[in-house]
Amino acid sequence: MKTIIIGGGLAGLAAAYRLADKDEITIIEKDNELGGMASSYSIEIPGSKNGVYHIEKYYHHIFASDRELISLIEELGLGSRLEWLRGTTGYFFNGKIYPMNTxxxxxxxxxxxxxxxxxxxxxxxxxxxxxxxxxxxxxxxxxxxxxxxxxxxxxxxxxxxxxxxxxxxxxxxxxxxxxxxxxSNRGAKGERLGYMRGGFHALVVAMADKLKEKGCKILEGDVSRIEINNGVVKGVVVDGKNIECDRVISTVAPNVLEKIMDIENSGISTDISYQGTACALFGLKEKVMEDTYWLNIKEDVPFGAVIEHTNFIPEQDYGEHLMYVTSYFQNPESALWKKSNDEVIELYLKGLEKLFPGIRGKVNWWRLRRDIDTAPVYEVGYGKKVLPYKTNIKGLYLAGMFSEANYPERSMNGSIVAGFRCAETVQNS
Ligand SMILES: Cc1cc2nc3c(=O)[nH]c(=O)nc-3n(C[C@H](O)[C@H](O)[C@H](O)COP(=O)(O)OP(=O)(O)OC[C@H]3O[C@@H](n4cnc5c(N)ncnc54)[C@H](O)[C@@H]3O)c2cc1C
Incomplete structure (x- = not known):
C-alpha cells in the first residue's frame, strides 16, 4: 500500500517509523527541515570556524512521565544523551524574582x-x-x-x-x-526535567535516518490538496503535481486541513481553536538570572515567560549563554503576529529592560520563531473535540497535536504516541 504522510513533525515521523517496514511511505514536509515545532537552529559555536551546535527554536524539556518518548530515544541508541536535571522555576512580581521550587x-x-x-x-x-x-x-x-x-x-x-x-x-x-x-511531583529539592544533551535535533535526525534506511521517501513540498473521490482517498497535490496513493495520514493543524480538503462533506469537525507563539532566542555574553531556568512573570510586559536555557543545560555545551523570551497570542490580529521580527524583538527588549535593567548590552544575537498554530486552546468541552485517528473518508487518517494522546497538554511524547496509535489504527483497518 502506498501511504503519504503530510508533515514531517514528530507525529508524522512516528507514524512512518511504525509503518515503514510494512508500507511504501512518503513523508511530505513543507519546510526545508524536519521536526516541525520541535525543530532546531544550527548556531555557529563562538570562536569556532566550522562547528555548530543545535538548539530548539522553541524551548523544550521532557517529564519522567513521557514514557514512549523515552523508550524511543533509548531504542534509537540515544539513551546516554538523555539527562535529568534540576529545572528551577521562579516568579517575578513586586520587582523581584521569587524562587518557587521547594x-x-x-x-x-x-x-x-x-x-x-x-x-x-x-x-x-x-x-x-x-x-x-x-x-x-x-x-x-x-x-x-x-x-x-x-x-x-x-x-x-x-x-x-x-x-x-x-x-x-x-x-x-x-x-x-x-x-x-x-x-506537582517535585520532592523537597524541586523538579527534575529531562533534556537530550546536544538537543532534540538528534532525535529528529535519528528517526529520519532510520526511515531512509527502511526505504521511506522524505520530500520537501507544500501539500495544497488531498484528492478524495466518492469518499475514498486518491492522492495529494504537492506544489501543483499530483501524487497518487492509497492512504493519507495528515498531521497538519485542523485549520490547515480544512483548506486542503472538502471538509464540509467529510464528517470531520475542525472546531478546535489554536493559539500562536512568538518565541525569541537570545545569545548572551553573560547570564541574566542567578539560578532560574523558568521565570513566570506577573508584571506588565509583552511576554509571559523568560527561560534561561543555560541555567538548565550548562553554558559550556554552547560556548555562550542562551535565553528564550516567549509569549502565546490568541489571534492573527495580535501585534506579536503582525509586527516585523525587528519590532517584536524591540518590544521584548523594552519589556526585558523593565525586569533586568542593562540587558540590551548583554545580547550578542537573536532569532525569532513565530507560528500561528502552536497549541490547541484546551477550552471547556475540548475532550469531545479531539480528532479521531481514522476518519469516515476511506484511506484518510489523522494524528497530531489535536489527537487524544496530546490532551491535556501537547508534547513531543503526545505527538509520538499519536503517530504510533495512528499507525496501529492503519494496520488494523
Ligand atoms: C512554544 C512551544 C514549546 C513547547 N515545549 C515543549 C516541551 O517543553 N516539551 C514537549 O514535550 N513538547 C513541547 N512542545 C510541543 C511539541 O513541540 C509538539 O507537541 C510536537 O513537536 C508537535 O508535533 P506534530 O508532529 O504533532 O506537529 P508539528 O510539529 O506542527 O508538525 C506538523 C508538520 O506539518 C508541516 N506542514 C504543515 N502544513 C503542511 C502542508 N500543507 N504540506 C506539508 N507539510 C505541512 C509543518 O511544517 C510541520 O512540520 C512545545 C511546542 C511549542 C510550540
Missing part, C-alpha cells in the same frame, strides 16, 4: 493561607483519576471552589494569563488537573 520557597512567596489552600488543591487534584467530568467546567471555577479567590489571583491567574491570554477563562478544569498531576 515547599519552603513557595511559603516565602505566598501568604500562609494561600499555601495551605494550594497544597489542598494539589492533593485533591492528584487523587482524581477520571478527568472526564472536569472537561465541562472551567479551571477558574474549579480553583475558586477548591482553593478560593486569593489562590486564584496570586498563583493561577498569572499562569493562566501567560498560557492562554484572553482565553484564560474558557480553559477547562480537565486541562488544569492534567497539568497539576504532571508538574
Amino acid at each position: 515547599p519552603l520557597e513557595i511559603l516565602r512567596a505566598l501568604p500562609l493561607m494561600d499555601v495551605i489552600r494550594l497544597t489542598w488543591l494539589v492533593m485533591k487534584a492528584r487523587t482524581i483519576k477520571d478527568r472526564t467530568p472536569f472537561d465541562d467546567i472551567t479551571a477558574k471555577q474549579w480553583i475558586l471552589d477548591t482553593a478560593g479567590e486569593s489562590v486564584y489571583n496570586n498563583f493561577f491567574l498569572p499562569l493562566l494569563s501567560s498560557k492562554f491570554g484572553d482565553n484564560k477563562d474558557k480553559v477547562s478544569a480537565a486541562w488544569l488537573l492534567g497539568r497539576v498531576q504532571i508538574r
Whole structure:
C-alpha cells in the first residue's frame, strides 16, 4: 500500500517509523527541515570556524512521565544523551524574582493561607483519576471552589494569563488537573526535567535516518490538496503535481486541513481553536538570572515567560549563554503576529529592560520563531473535540497535536504516541 504522510513533525515521523517496514511511505514536509515545532537552529559555536551546535527554536524539556518518548530515544541508541536535571522555576512580581521550587520557597512567596489552600488543591487534584467530568467546567471555577479567590489571583491567574491570554477563562478544569498531576511531583529539592544533551535535533535526525534506511521517501513540498473521490482517498497535490496513493495520514493543524480538503462533506469537525507563539532566542555574553531556568512573570510586559536555557543545560555545551523570551497570542490580529521580527524583538527588549535593567548590552544575537498554530486552546468541552485517528473518508487518517494522546497538554511524547496509535489504527483497518 502506498501511504503519504503530510508533515514531517514528530507525529508524522512516528507514524512512518511504525509503518515503514510494512508500507511504501512518503513523508511530505513543507519546510526545508524536519521536526516541525520541535525543530532546531544550527548556531555557529563562538570562536569556532566550522562547528555548530543545535538548539530548539522553541524551548523544550521532557517529564519522567513521557514514557514512549523515552523508550524511543533509548531504542534509537540515544539513551546516554538523555539527562535529568534540576529545572528551577521562579516568579517575578513586586520587582523581584521569587524562587518557587521547594515547599519552603513557595511559603516565602505566598501568604500562609494561600499555601495551605494550594497544597489542598494539589492533593485533591492528584487523587482524581477520571478527568472526564472536569472537561465541562472551567479551571477558574474549579480553583475558586477548591482553593478560593486569593489562590486564584496570586498563583493561577498569572499562569493562566501567560498560557492562554484572553482565553484564560474558557480553559477547562480537565486541562488544569492534567497539568497539576504532571508538574506537582517535585520532592523537597524541586523538579527534575529531562533534556537530550546536544538537543532534540538528534532525535529528529535519528528517526529520519532510520526511515531512509527502511526505504521511506522524505520530500520537501507544500501539500495544497488531498484528492478524495466518492469518499475514498486518491492522492495529494504537492506544489501543483499530483501524487497518487492509497492512504493519507495528515498531521497538519485542523485549520490547515480544512483548506486542503472538502471538509464540509467529510464528517470531520475542525472546531478546535489554536493559539500562536512568538518565541525569541537570545545569545548572551553573560547570564541574566542567578539560578532560574523558568521565570513566570506577573508584571506588565509583552511576554509571559523568560527561560534561561543555560541555567538548565550548562553554558559550556554552547560556548555562550542562551535565553528564550516567549509569549502565546490568541489571534492573527495580535501585534506579536503582525509586527516585523525587528519590532517584536524591540518590544521584548523594552519589556526585558523593565525586569533586568542593562540587558540590551548583554545580547550578542537573536532569532525569532513565530507560528500561528502552536497549541490547541484546551477550552471547556475540548475532550469531545479531539480528532479521531481514522476518519469516515476511506484511506484518510489523522494524528497530531489535536489527537487524544496530546490532551491535556501537547508534547513531543503526545505527538509520538499519536503517530504510533495512528499507525496501529492503519494496520488494523
Ligand atoms: C512554544 C512551544 C514549546 C513547547 N515545549 C515543549 C516541551 O517543553 N516539551 C514537549 O514535550 N513538547 C513541547 N512542545 C510541543 C511539541 O513541540 C509538539 O507537541 C510536537 O513537536 C508537535 O508535533 P506534530 O508532529 O504533532 O506537529 P508539528 O510539529 O506542527 O508538525 C506538523 C508538520 O506539518 C508541516 N506542514 C504543515 N502544513 C503542511 C502542508 N500543507 N504540506 C506539508 N507539510 C505541512 C509543518 O511544517 C510541520 O512540520 C512545545 C511546542 C511549542 C510550540
